[in-house]
Amino acid sequence: MLDDALKTQLKAYLEKVAHPIELVASLDDGAKSKELDALLLDIAGLSDKVEYLGDGNDARRPSFAIRRTGTDVQVRFAGLPMGHEFTSLVLALLQVGGHPPKLPDDVIAQIRAIEGEFHFETYFSLSCQNCPDTVQALNAISVINPNIRHVSIDGALFQDEVEAREIMSVPTVLLDGKPFDQGRMTVEQILAKIDTGAGERAAEQIRRKEAFDVLVVGGGPAGAAAAVYAARKGIRTGVAAERFGGQVLDTMAIENFISVPYTEGPKLAAALEQHVHEYDVDVMNLQRATALVPATEPGGLIEVRLAGADGKPGASLKSRSVILSTGARWRQMGVPGEDEYRNKGVAYCPHCDGPLFKGKRVAVIGGGNSGVEAAIDLAGIVRHVTLIEFDGRLRADEVLQRKLRSLPNVDVIVSAQTTEVIGDGKRVAGLLYKDRDSGQLHRLELEGVFVQIGLLPNTEWLKGTVELSPRGEIVVDDRGQTSVPGVFAAGDATTVPYKQIVIAMGAGSTAALSAFDHLIRTSVPTRTAAPEMEAA
Incomplete structure (x- = not known):
């Protein structure tokens, strides 16, 4: 089932397995069951800590569980997790085998503290670039807290089940058999929905933050570039983003990003986030901006009001300058029936x-x-x-x-x-x-x-505060300056033509440099450092 190159890579990964694991398969006489049988045999043959058992009794066939031997720690897949989901399979093997998920300690502690039992089901397709994030998030949660169970289901393979449950969009997540959410989800987004009080705790943490020198609103390519360029100046930089990566997360193939012949949106988004975290940048995810309050005097503080993942009014952030990079979303037709049948066809x-x-x-x-x-x-x-x-x-x-x-x-x-x-x-x-x-x-x-009719800028929350074009785009000059002093903007939310990733990154960099120039002319930064010289 696996070619020699994949076997070599997987064998190296399986050396990280600390605890014995079992692959428990539920098969029938179909072709896909034979493929799954071959896949699991290949995996078991790569490590003496992996045992293949073919005596599962799950009603979904083909399916299999990855179980830590002698425990109730497990994750389950219904179908063959190949394509985009092969990484989900590899991570599940490692995490069930004792290799810790890459999550902050406070998030792991939050997961362990959740009480009650939860049974999640995620429907995915092998061609979906957003599905792996949701699958991997729920798998990691279920490994850390065994009272939370998760099974990932290939919707194309279980077509009758998809029809019966009226699943018409992936990823679709059910909790205890009832709709939970749709679309790409992170661990933090899931916890915000099942951990009561998580939103208020996050808001309280934000309330205690000091004012920033530069606050970037939005975590797409423009926002990431702005954050990197601002942080390199040694000034206090923050990013408030509803979801880091933005529209790039929904992009399949990227073939015109200069110097990178081919990549995929989620991979690029992960690289952007990793690059931002290499600097001293305070990244605040799951935060949606709801209002911008300009400074009352030159050089004063600008306020950005937020709502958390639960949609309730949250905290506010203050900054000496702000860069708006809220991006855009899919434009809707605006005709009767569109909203009613969204994700139902x-x-x-x-x-x-x-x-x-x-x-x-x-x-x-x-x-x-x-x-x-x-x-x-x-x-x-x-x-x-x-x-x-x-x-x-x-x-x-x-x-x-x-x-x-x-x-x-x-x-x-x-x-x-x-x-x-x-x-x-x-x-x-x-x-x-x-x-x-x-x-x-x-x-x-x-x-x-x-x-597929284009994009709509995410700027409704700015009406009456900054100048917008008739199309709702933030009006900016060649420096990224908006109509409000100290407020800059970049990316697909602005009047800059040609909505392209590489253009958004350049605009984000320009906005950050302009914001820094604004700061040194109007106020004293909260923390100064010698500007780092850029490589020629």
């Missing part, structure tokens, strides 16, 4: 959710690069794709359009305006669109709608 990530629509009919809304790429990807999974574009022609690169036109199960409709998503109350059944030339209404029968 209306989706925004074809890589994540595409496998759940195997053999079905779907539509892709949007004829730019994202929309055409989504249609091409989905065409290899679903029965039929209809791409709908508002304009009179597609706007994607010609090379993508040629590929699209070569696919036999794709139709393209231009000059079409989607007017409604329709369903049966539980899931999508079709959509209505208007022919913009004739005005005639048409109905498409389908099971899924993938929306």
Whole structure:
């Protein structure tokens, strides 16, 4: 099952296993069970601390548990955790085997102190780049506290179960059989939902913080670059982010990041966060900015009000300068039925959710690069794709359009305006669109709608405080300065054209340097140090 290169790598990892572990499989006569059997045999053959047992009695087949011998410490997978989930498998083997998860000591103590029993189920797809974070977070929690159980389920393999439970988006997490959450989740986000009082404790910690010299709001590429450049100046730097990585976490393939021919969004986001943590930067995750209060006098403190992961009003942070890098989110169509059927057939990530629509009919809304790429990807999974574009022609690169036109199960409709998503109350059944030339209404029968119509800046909380463009973007000059003294901005939330990762990073660096220049001209930093020279 594993090639020689993977076996060599996995064998090296398994040397870190401290306690004997057992692989307990539940199999049937199907092809996937045979593949799982071969995979587990390969793993057991790489370490004398791993024993393979084939006597499991789990109802899901194929599935297997990784169990610490003689204990109730275990994690379970239903399906073959390959693709993006292979890392989840490796980490589960190590952690059940006694290798500690990479979590702060206070977080580990918080997990151990949680009382009660919890049974989590996570539905994933092997092509989902966000699923591993959720799977790995819940696996780590369940290893630290055995009263918290977790099973990860390949939705494409257990299609009947997905249909019965109406799972139409991944990752989807159930707790004790009931919906818990959807989308990428970190350990901290999960704990905020199951550990009562966690939000207030986090808010209290924030209230006790001293004022910053530079406070970065947002943890995407622009925010990360701003934090690094500010910290290198030796000034007190903080980052408040709802989720570190931002929109990059939802990006599958990145092939135009200069000097890196190919990477994936979650990998880049992890590298950004690691780089920021190499400096003396106070990173505050799960914090959503709700209001900006400008300084009342030149050189005074600017206030940023926050809400925690539970959505309740939290604490406030103060700083001598602020860099806004709140990024953007997927733009919605804004038509009846879209919100009602979100994650019930209306989706925004074809890589994540595409496998759940195997053999079905779907539509892709949007004829730019994202929309055409989504249609091409989905065409290899679903029965039929209809791409709908508002304009009179597609706007994607010609090379993508040629590929699209070569696919036999794709139709393209231009000059079409989607007017409604329709369903049966539980899931999508079709959509209505208007022919913009004739005005005639048409109905498409389908099971899924993938929306790919661009991004919307996360700036609603700034209305009435800083100048925004008609599109809601923060208006900035060539130094990243906003209309409010001491407040700078960078990245996809601003009027800077071309929403690209490399451009956001440059803008974040510019904003940090501008903020530092502002500080030395208007106030005395709280902690000074000789500026570090940049490498030529």
